[in-house]
Amino acid sequence: MSELLLRQLAEASYQTIYMVAVSGLIGTVFGLPLGVLLAITGRGELLENVAFNRIAGAIVNAARSTPFIILVVAIIPFTRLIAGTSIGTTAAIVPLTIAAAPFIARVVEGAIREVDQGLIEAGKSMGARPIQIILKFLLPEALPGIVHGLTLTAVSLIGYSAMVGAVGGGGLGDLGIRYGYQRFRPEMMLAVVVILIVLVQIVQSLGDRIAKKVNKRAL
Amino acid sequence: MIVLENVSKSYVPRGTSASTGSVQALDNVSLKVNRGEIFGVIGRSGAGKSTLIRLINLLERPTSGRVLVDGKDMTALNESGLRAARQEIGMIFQHFNLLSSRTVARNVALPLELAGRPRKEIEAEVEPLLELVGLADKRDRYPAELSGGQKQRVGIARALASRPKVLLSDEATSALDPETTASILALLADINERLGLTIVVITHEMDVIKRIAHRVAVLDRGRVAEEGDVYDVLTRPQTQLTQRLVAGVVDHGLPPEIADMISDKRAPGAATVLRIVFRDGAANTPVISRLSRDHGLDLNILHGRVDQIRGRPFGTLVVEAQGTPDQVQGAVSHLQSLSLGVEVLGYVGTAIAAAG
Numbered sequence: 045m046s047e048l049l050l051r052q053l054a055e056a057s058y059q060t061i062y063m064v065a066v067s068g069l070i071g072t073v074f075g076l077p078l079g080v081l082l083a084i085t086g087r088g089e090l091l092e093n094v095a096f097n098r099i100a101g102a103i104v105n106a107a108r109s110t111p112f113i114i115l116v117v118a119i120i121p122f123t124r125l126i127a128g129t130s131i132g133t134t135a136a137i138v139p140l141t142i143a144a145a146p147f148i149a150r151v152v153e154g155a156i157r158e159v160d161q162g163l164i165e166a167g168k169s170m171g172a173r174p175i176q177i178i179l180k181f182l183l184p185e186a187l188p189g190i191v192h193g194l195t196l197t198a199v200s201l202i203g204y205s206a207m208v209g210a211v212g213g214g215g216l217g218d219l220g221i222r223y224g225y226q227r228f229r230p231e232m233m234l235a236v237v238v239i240l241i242v243l244v245q246i247v248q249s250l251g252d253r254i255a256k257k258v259n260k261r262a263l
Numbered sequence: 264m265i266v267l268e269n270v271s272k273s274y275v276p277r278g279t280s281a282s283t284g285s286v287q288a289l290d291n292v293s294l295k296v297n298r299g300e301i302f303g304v305i306g307r308s309g310a311g312k313s314t315l316i317r318l319i320n321l322l323e324r325p326t327s328g329r330v331l332v333d334g335k336d337m338t339a340l341n342e343s344g345l346r347a348a349r350q351e352i353g354m355i356f357q358h359f360n361l362l363s364s365r366t367v368a369r370n371v372a373l374p375l376e377l378a379g380r381p382r383k384e385i386e387a388e389v390e391p392l393l394e395l396v397g398l399a400d401k402r403d404r405y406p407a408e409l410s411g412g413q414k415q416r417v418g419i420a421r422a423l424a425s426r427p428k429v430l431l432s433d434e435a436t437s438a439l440d441p442e443t444t445a446s447i448l449a450l451l452a453d454i455n456e457r458l459g460l461t462i463v464v465i466t467h468e469m470d471v472i473k474r475i476a477h478r479v480a481v482l483d484r485g486r487v488a489e490e491g492d493v494y495d496v497l498t499r500p501q502t503q504l505t506q507r508l509v510a511g512v513v514d515h516g517l518p519p520e521i522a523d524m525i526s527d528k529r530a531p532g533a534a535t536v537l538r539i540v541f542r543d544g545a546a547n548t549p550v551i552s553r554l555s556r557d558h559g560l561d562l563n564i565l566h567g568r569v570d571q572i573r574g575r576p577f578g579t580l581v582v583e584a585q586g587t588p589d590q591v592q593g594a595v596s597h598l599q600s601l602s603l604g605v606e607v608l609g610y611v612g613t614a615i616a617a618a619g
Contacts, residue, residue: 166360169320170374170425171349180376184364260405261363 049223049232056219057239059133063208063215064201067137071144071201072194078104078145079152080178086157090164091174104146112204115139116211123211136205136213143204144197151193155186188259195251199244206240216240264461265296265319265429270328272314288314290485291328296478301455301462303476303493305469305508311485312465316433319463320352321345333428350378353422357434359414361406367417368393368402374425392420396450412443419450423458430454432464436471448474469512473497473572481505494572498542499604517581517608521565525609533610534585536565537595540604541578550598551582558594561585583611 082100085093110118116139123138124130159182167177183190206217216236224233272289289311296302306312317323318330321337330337332352340348353374361370368389375385393399396416406414415435422430432451436444452475455462464476472479472493479496481489481504488502500506517525525536539550555562562582569578584591598605 160358160360162356162358162360163362165322166354166356167377168322169349169352169354169431170377171346172377173346176377180373181362185362187364258364260365261407263405263407 049229052219052223053216053232053235053239056214056216056236057243059213060202060205060215060217060240060243063133063136063140063205063213064198067140067144068194068198068201070137070141071148071197074141075145075148076152076190078149080156080182082149082153083156083182084174084178090177104149107142107146108150112139112143113207113210115143116208120211131212133208133214136208136211136215139211140201140204140208144201147200148194148197151197152186152190155189155193156182158189159185188255188261191251191255191258195248195255198247198251202240202243202247264298264333265294265302265463266329266331267292267294267315267318268329268331269293270318270325270330272311272318272323273326287485289318289325292482292485292487294480294487294490296461296463298461299455299459300477301452301464301475303464303466303472303479304482305466305472305479306482307467307504307508309484310482312467312482313433315482316431316463316465319429319431320349320354350374350425351427352429352431353425353427354431354433355415355418355422355435357437359406359411359418359438361414361417361421363406366403366405367398367409370406370417371420371424373421378425388424389420392423395423395454396420410443411439412447415439415443415447416450419447419454423454423460428461430460430462432462434465434467437466437468444471445474451475469497469508473512477573481508494542494575494577497572498540498577517566521581524611526612527609529588529610530612533612534561534563534583535591535610536608537582537584537591537598538604538606538608539580539582539598540606541569541576541580542602542604543575543577550601550603551580554584554594554597558590558597559586560590560594581608 078100082097082104084090085097085100087094087097107115116136119139119142120130123135126138127135129135163181163185164177167181172180205213205215206220208215209218209221216239220233220236223229224236270289270292271287274286274288276286292315304312304315314323318325319332319337321330321340325338328338332348335348337345337348362373365373371389371392372385375388380388389402390399393402396419398413398416398420401409401413406417409417418435430451435451436447439447448471451462451464454460455475464471466472476493478491479493480487481496481502483502483504489496489500489505496505497509497512500509529535541550551562551564554560562584564580564582566581567579569576571577584594586594595605595607
């Protein structure tokens with residue numbers, strides 16, 4: 045494999061990691077609070093608000109059921125508004141974030157709903173404010189589940205990032221398609237796939253390790 | 264200290280409309296808990312115990328009636344007033360409800376953190392609490408590393424952290440084995456004495472009431488069936504429910520082989536089976552010898568048991584009395600005059616002792 049191709053592999057890897065990391069981070073910034081809200085506004089929950097819960101839930105579902113490749117092109121005007129351009133790696137972060145946030149929200153919602161209701165009751169009995177119940181009871185107790193969910197999100201984002209080549213986002217998936225498929229370079233395709241596998245393995249084992257470290261439920 | 268005034272609570276279960284499916288959990292309950300006492304509430308599952316204890320700190324809001332804690336009308340407080348009031352009411356739970364993500368010390372520190380106390384002060388408060396419950400050496404352990412009894416000790420220390428005036432115990436020993444239950448109850452009794460803390464204990468086990476409560480209320484289908492001093496309620500249960508609940512811990516029953524021999528009908532020459540219940544000082548009276556001497560009865564002891572309720576003796580004796588109906592009647596009147604509990608259980612055709 046030529047030095048040029050190697051350099052391209054390195055650059056594409058960097059682009060993939062950059063896109064996944066930034067969209068994962070911004071996705072968490074939006075998704076985590078949204079997930080908390082979804083969990084606590086449900087019927088019979090801490091701050092029951094069925095109307096909000098239904099509307100937020102519907103939006104999340106809509107975003108999650110849109111195929112990613114369609115999402116990418118459908119929101120091009122919005123992407124241009126946010127990133128200044130609709131083409132390139134940085135621009136690709138916008139649709140990736142929009143895909144990640146609702147995913148993270150559902151994952152966080154699930155993890156928080158798993159927390160024993162008895163703990164919320166204990167919190168109330170101590171005179172905790174709702175925000176204290178969220179910050180001191182729900183989030184710390186849901187943390188292992190949230191870490192698992194974020195790991196899952198990162199792995200999904202690595203997969204999604206392969207599709208942003210459609211808008212010039214670059215990354216490993218794009219490289220694999222252009223060189224490996226369109227230019228008949230099977231060794232390039234193989235290299236891309238191997239790197240992706242290694243990336244996913246690293247993310248998954250890192251996530252598992254952190255989740256295990258924060259999980260004090262079974263020692 | 265705690266006053267419940269005509270408190271009722273009804274629920275509308277999910278999926279039903281208010282007109283058709285309202286469930287009455289508590290029906291016009293009035294109770295008064297005195298400062299510094301351990302007040303027990305006993306009942307079978309579904310009697311409304313859990314609802315009752317949650318009304319005290321308003322985790323459940325009564326449908327009607329008032330709840331007063333230390334003179335404060337809990338039902339009239341707004342959200343922030345209620346939160347402040349709850350900080351003066353500690354609560355412990357059947358399943359402990361500890362945070363698995365926090366160490367023992369940090370669990371105990373939680374109520375103080377919630378109250379916004381500075382870190383230094385919190386540390387100074389937590390140590391003696393851990394000493395009090397005997398877990399000073401476990402301060403940096405996580406709940407998952409503790410036994411059930413230790414977890415409940417953490418729960419108790421946490422409930423005491425905000426220096427409450429009242430401690431609510433919701434089936435706190437129901438998930439524990441008998442030995443651990445005894446040690447937790449001893450700890451609660453000790454805290455009650457040392458700190459003068461008012462404690463409300465909810466349980467379905469009469470043994471818990473017998474061991475630590477001063478006064479007890481028996482709850483039956485949302486109503487108070489019986490209420491009073493524990494010794495009185497246990498030794499003279501007024502309702503059938505209380506009798507059944509009491510039966511396990513203070514034995515009013517007879518061994519089946521004796522119970523089978525007793526009939527309601529009095530055959531000629533049959534002996535009368537009496538149950539005599541001794542309370543307090545009467546437990547020391549030489550009753551049996553007096554009955555046989557003064558009333559001319561032949562007495563045969565069939566079954567007996569002496570028990571203690573909070574250090575006060577209490578005994579039951581089942582005897583077979585051979586004599587004329589007048590002699591037996593005279594003996595019963597005599598026993599009643601000594602304010603002993605007497606009950607004619609029935610008759611046995613031939614003397615059991617002779618048959619044996």
